[in-house]
Structure formats: C-alpha cells, structure tokens
Amino acid sequence: MLNALDTAEYLDHVTVRDARKNFHGNILVYVHWEDHLSFCAAIAFPLPPTLSFGALVSDVIAPAYAAHPDAARIDWSKVEWQIDGVRMVPDLSLSLEANGLGHKSLLRFKTPGLHGWKGSAN
Amino acid sequence: MTPKKLGLKQRYALMTRGLDWETTYQPMDKVFPYDRFEGIKIKDWSAWEDPFRLTMDAYWKFQGEKERKLYAVLDAFAQNNGQTGISDARYTNVLKLFLTGVSPLEYQAHRGFAFAGRHLRGVGPRVAAQMQSLDELRHVQTQIHTISHYNKYFDGLSEFRHMHDRVWYLSVPKSFFDDARTAGPFEYMIAIGFAFEYVLTNLLFVPFMSGAAYNGDMSTVTFGFSAQSDESRHMTLGIEVIKFLLEQDADNLPIVQRWVDKWFWRGHRVLGLVAMMMDYMLPKKVMSWKEAWEIYFTEAGGSLFTDLARYGLKVPKYADVATADAEHISHQNWATFYQYTHAAAFHTWMPDRAHMDWLSEKYPNTFDKYYRPRFEMWAEMEKQGQRFYNNSLPQLCQVCQIPMVYTEPGDPTKIAFRCSQVEGETYHFCSDGCKDIFDAEPQKYVQAWMPVQQIFQGNCGGASIPDVLAWYRLNAGADNMDYVGSPDEKLWNDWHAAAARAAG
Numbered sequence: 001m002l003n004a005l006d007t008a009e010y011l012d013h014v015t016v017r018d019a020r021k022n023f024h025g026n027i028l029v030y031v032h033w034e035d036h037l038s039f040c041a042a043i044a045f046p047l048p049p050t051l052s053f054g055a056l057v058s059d060v061i062a063p064a065y066a067a068h069p070d071a072a073r074i075d076w077s078k079v080e081w082q083i084d085g086v087r088m089v090p091d092l093s094l095s096l097e098a099n100g101l102g103h104k105s106l107l108r109f110k111t112p113g114l115h116g117w118k119g120s121a122n
Numbered sequence: 123m124t125p126k127k128l129g130l131k132q133r134y135a136l137m138t139r140g141l142d143w144e145t146t147y148q149p150m151d152k153v154f155p156y157d158r159f160e161g162i163k164i165k166d167w168s169a170w171e172d173p174f175r176l177t178m179d180a181y182w183k184f185q186g187e188k189e190r191k192l193y194a195v196l197d198a199f200a201q202n203n204g205q206t207g208i209s210d211a212r213y214t215n216v217l218k219l220f221l222t223g224v225s226p227l228e229y230q231a232h233r234g235f236a237f238a239g240r241h242l243r244g245v246g247p248r249v250a251a252q253m254q255s256l257d258e259l260r261h262v263q264t265q266i267h268t269i270s271h272y273n274k275y276f277d278g279l280s281e282f283r284h285m286h287d288r289v290w291y292l293s294v295p296k297s298f299f300d301d302a303r304t305a306g307p308f309e310y311m312i313a314i315g316f317a318f319e320y321v322l323t324n325l326l327f328v329p330f331m332s333g334a335a336y337n338g339d340m341s342t343v344t345f346g347f348s349a350q351s352d353e354s355r356h357m358t359l360g361i362e363v364i365k366f367l368l369e370q371d372a373d374n375l376p377i378v379q380r381w382v383d384k385w386f387w388r389g390h391r392v393l394g395l396v397a398m399m400m401d402y403m404l405p406k407k408v409m410s411w412k413e414a415w416e417i418y419f420t421e422a423g424g425s426l427f428t429d430l431a432r433y434g435l436k437v438p439k440y441a442d443v444a445t446a447d448a449e450h451i452s453h454q455n456w457a458t459f460y461q462y463t464h465a466a467a468f469h470t471w472m473p474d475r476a477h478m479d480w481l482s483e484k485y486p487n488t489f490d491k492y493y494r495p496r497f498e499m500w501a502e503m504e505k506q507g508q509r510f511y512n513n514s515l516p517q518l519c520q521v522c523q524i525p526m527v528y529t530e531p532g533d534p535t536k537i538a539f540r541c542s543q544v545e546g547e548t549y550h551f552c553s554d555g556c557k558d559i560f561d562a563e564p565q566k567y568v569q570a571w572m573p574v575q576q577i578f579q580g581n582c583g584g585a586s587i588p589d590v591l592a593w594y595r596l597n598a599g600a601d602n603m604d605y606v607g608s609p610d611e612k613l614w615n616d617w618h619a620a621a622a623r624a625a626g
Contacts, residue, residue: 016568017572017575018547018575024579040527041458041516042516043514044515104550105548120491122496
C-alpha cells in the first residue's frame with residue numbers, strides 16, 4: 001500500500017462535519033409526530049441545550065405542526081414521548097439536556113386518539 | 123502500388139494495443155498508484171476483451187454524424203416554435219429536474235471515466251474508459267444545448283449548474299457521484315459502469331426519453347436517439363468489467379459483491395426522482411414506475427443475475443426491499459416536493475381526480491389506502507385557502523441524503539429510522555441498505571455535506587428561507603411554488619389564447 005492511501009494518514013484528514021461544536025452552541029434535535037406522515041419526515045431543529053422541555057413543546061414543536069388539522073386537538077399532557085428509542089416522561093421544567101436529549105437525538109411522540117387525517121396516518 | 127488495406131480487427135489491434143511500456147525510471151506502482159489498494163487482484167490484463175471494437179477515428183466519424191443530425195433537429199424545433207407543441211407546460215418541470223439533477227452527472231461521469239482510464243494499468247479497459255469519458259462529455263453538452271431552447275421561455279433552468287452544487291435535493295444525485303468518484307478506479311467502474319449503466323440505466327434513460335416522445339418534446343427525443351448507441355456501448359463495457367474482475371481471481375468476488383450491493387441500493391434511491399417524474403410529472407404518462415421496475419429490474423435484472431450466478435455473484439442485497447418500495451417511493455417523493463414547493467426549483471401541483479384514478483389503477487395495493495388520503499387532505503386544505511407547506515427542515519439520511527421519508531418494509535404508516543454511533547456521534551439512516559453502506563466505511567460518510575446541517579451551521583447564505591434561496595440562485599416566485607399561478611402557466615395560457623384567436 002502506498003503512503004498517500006495509508007489508512008492512518010487518511011484518518012488524520014477526516015473531519016466530522018456535523019460535530020456539535022459547529023452548531024454555534026446549539027444541538028441538533030430531530031422531532032417526529034407518529035401517524036402524521038403528511039409531514040414527510042422528522043423535523044430538524046438547532047436548539048440551545050438549556051432550553052426547557054416545556055418551551056420546546058410550546059415554542060418549537062407546536063408551531064411546527066400547527067398546519068395539521070389534528071394539531072389543535074392535541075392534549076399535550078397525554079402525549080407519549082420516546083427519546084432515541086426509549087420511552088420517557090419528560091420534566092417540562094428541566095432542560096433538554098437534563099431530559100436526556102443530546103446532539104442529533106431523535107424525539108418521537110404519539111398523540112393518543114389522533115392518528116392523522118381520517119385515521120389514515122397522514 | 124497501393125498498400126493493402128488492413129482488416130478491421132488488425133487495424134483495431136494496432137491502434138489500441140502495444141502503445142505503452144514497462145516503466146524503468148519509476149516503478150509501475152508509482153505510475154499507477156490507485157489500482158491495488160482496493161484489494162482487487164488482476165493476474166492478466168491482456169485477458170480483457172474489448173466488448174466494442176471502435177477506433178478513435180471511427181469514433182469521431184460516427185459521433186460527428188450524429189451531432190449533425192441532432193443539431194439539425196434542434197434548429198428545426200426552434201424555428202417551428204416546438205416549445206408551443208408540448209403536451210402541457212407542466213412537462214418542462216421534467217426538463218428542469220433532468221438538467222439540474224442528471225446532466226451534471228454526465229459531466230461527473232466524464233471526469234470519473236477519465237480518471238479510471240488514467241489509473242487502470244491494463245490498456246484494454248483504459249481505452250474503453252477513455253472513450254466512455256468522451257461520450258459523457260458529449261452527453262452533457264448536447265443535453266445543455268437541447269434544453270437551452272426551453273430556457274428562453276421557462277423558469278428554473280438558467281442556474282442549473284450552480285444549483286446542482288447547492289440545492290438541498292440536488293445533493294442526492296450529486297453526492298451519489300461524489301461517492302463514486304472518490305472511490306478507487308475499480309469501485310468506480312462497478313458503481314457507474316456496471317450497477318448504474320448496466321443494471322439501472324434503462325430505468326433512467328427510457329422513462330425520460332419516452333416521456334419526451336409522449337409529450338411532444340422532439341428535441342429531447344432526438345438527443346436520446348443520439349445518445350442511444352453510446353449507451354449500448356456503455357452497457358457492454360459494464361458487463362465486461364464485472365466478468366473480467368470475477369474471472370481474474372476468486373478473491374475478487376466478495377469485494378465486487380459488496381460494491382454491487384452498495385451501488386444497487388444507492389442507485390435505487392437516486393432513481394426515486396425518476397419514479398416521481400413518471401407517476402406525477404409527465405402530463406401524458408408512459409407507464410407507472412412500478413411497471414418500469416418490473417420490466418427493467420425484476421425481469422431484465424433477474425436474467426442478468428442468473429447469468430452472473432456462474433461466477434458466484436448474487437442478486438444485490440435488499441433487491442427484495444427495493445421491489446417492495448416500488449409501490450411507494452413515487453408517492454412519498456412527490457408528497458415531499460409538494461410540501462417543500464417553496465424550496466424547489468421546479469413547480470409542483472396537486473394531482474387531479476383523473477390522475478389519482480390512474481394512480482389507484484396502477485397501484486391497487488397502496489395508493490387508495492395510504493396516499494390518496496394524503497392528497498385529499500391537502501386538496502381540502504387548498505380549497506379552504508390553507509395550502510399545506512412544511513416550513514421546517516427535514517431530517518436527512520447520512521448516506522443517500524434524502525429526507526427520511528421512507529417507511530418500514532411491511533408498514534407504510536411508520537417511518538423507518540436506523541442509526542449508528544461512531545466515536546460518540548450519532549448518524550441517522552433511512553434504511554438498512556444505507557446503514558450497511560455507512561457501517562462499511564464510516565470514515566467516508568461522517569464527512570458528508572448535509573444540506574440541512576449546513577444551513578444550520580450558517581454556511582448557506584443565511585438563516586431565513588429567502589437567504590438560502592438567494593444563495594441557491596433560485597428566483598423565488600418564478601422558479602418555485604405551484605404550477606398554478608406561476609409565470610410558466612401564464613405564458614402557456616397566453617400562447618394558447620393567442621393560438622385560439624389566430625384560429626378564429
């Protein structure tokens with residue numbers, strides 16, 4: 001194997017392009033509303049890790065999904081949350097970080113009784 | 123006395139063989155530094171059989187003749203105002219997608235084959251790769267010339283080259299080719315020469331060219347004819363590459379199999395754009411994506427892999443998943459562009475009732491159950507003046523770079539989420555196919571330029587949507603948004619009103 005392709009040398013030049021330090025103090029958080037695929041994918045948000053979970057719900061998540069006919073009927077106290085594959089009950093007064101959200105975490109939520117347009121998961 | 127004319131075969135041998143030498147000032151491994159590190163073993167380069175014996179002088183002559191015919195048709199099309207005879211102005215959005223997403227790949231292919239040609243030490247494949255490199259350069263030029271006529275009238279075409287490097291969804295085809303071109307020369311030949319040009323090319327080329335024919339775009343059809351003989355040469359090169367590598371050494375098989383798996387899956391993801399074009403964007407439909415997949419992959423690919431089984435090569439991993447996906451991807455992709463129409467450099471529209479009925483007929487297992495309700499909900503919202511937009515940015519797959527819109531195999535109501543951890547960082551994928559590709563070479567994909575992350579890092583002109591669109595050179599209000607209400611629609615209606623007046 002030639003020097004130019006030596007693995008160690010290659011690895012020296014690898015930069016993790018989306019490292020947390022590149023987001024100006026924010027962390028990247030993905031949010032997905034189950035059974036509402038008219039929002040085609042999970043949504044990406046750059047957020048301060050000190051933001052409270054309560055503010056995440058009221059100021060970030062609720063406005064992002066407001067266009068859906070089901071949105072106005074969400075009872076946020078009944079919502080079931082999952083962070084990176086693990087069910088959890090968030091403490092609304094604590095920060096994202098204290099609730100277990102890290103850089104590029106995936107936060108999925110289910111809204112009991114609301115399953116999209118005419119129950120079609122859309 | 124006139125010298126005896128050489129036979130074709132003899133002439134070909136003299137013009138393509140014995141032109142190089144064993145270097146002595148520098149070791150051959152330094153002259154050809156890239157053809158060993160991938161692990162491919164070649165015992166005998168001379169065993170390469172040129173699949174298509176074409177000398178350079180004959181090549182220029184054939185291509186020159188084709189060019190003359192093509193440009194004669196393009197001139198006639200322009201002089202007869204051919205743009206007014208297409209099926210509907212919606213059709214031009216197919217050309218916008220093609221010019222921004224596909225034509226720059228022809229240029230990438232030109233560069234890639236030039237590189238592979240330079241770095242393969244056997245003369246046979248080197249000559250073949252160099253000739254394909256020239257074909258690809260000709261293709262990008264003739265595509266630009268053909269479509270430039272539409273640029274005189276329609277929006278969304280003028281900044282195609284700039285957009286290809288910047289616009290979020292164009293990172294899908296761009297990163298596909300960047301991945302191939304940053305691989306070694308053998309992987310490139312398998313990725314583009316075999317997986318793309320042989321296994322999947324008919325799914326790209328035939329739909330665009332027959333779509334053009336069905337919709338009255340004779341200029342693009344003529345370009346297609348002009349490229350057709352090149353494409354068949356590329357296909358024979360693709361099959362020769364794979365047979366040559368598999369015949370040379372049994373150790374090559376697992377390496378080649380991994381590349382075939384990888385590039386089949388990557389190609390399948392990119393072709394989702396073609397799926398959407400066929401099912402949603404052509405005003406006059408050719409066939410459904412599902413039908414095309416059955417003909418060109420399931421049947422043609424099936425017999426190809428039966429033939430290659432004697433070398434031990436298997437059908438690409440996840441081919442069954444890709445076949446099941448053919449029921450879904452066009453709908454999922456069009457729904458994505460519909461909700462991000464403000465950030466797309468082509469127009470979108472809501473399928474009307476007749477169009478939805480065609481989709482129900484072509485997709486009896488999925489359309490009515492999963493996708494018709496989505497469009498009906500949005501149509502209802504449009505009627506109430508609440509046209510649905512997604513004003514947030516989507517999560518992207520780290521490998522294919524497509525928004526993570528694809529659903530679990532077997533459950534179209536659940537988004538498929540996959541992830542891997544590397545050195546404390548999380549990476550997300552849309553599928554097992556993309557996750558496998560990442561896990562085999564994480565150092566490569568952790569460097570990916572992800573459009574959404576780049577916007578959040580402040581590298582795309584600013585934080586607001588207008589800032590980013592300006593950085594894309596997307597002319598907001600003309601290039602983007604729905605077809606209905608667009609300057610393109612107004613122009614088309616004006617032409618037809620004028621034609622109706624002239625006809626009395």
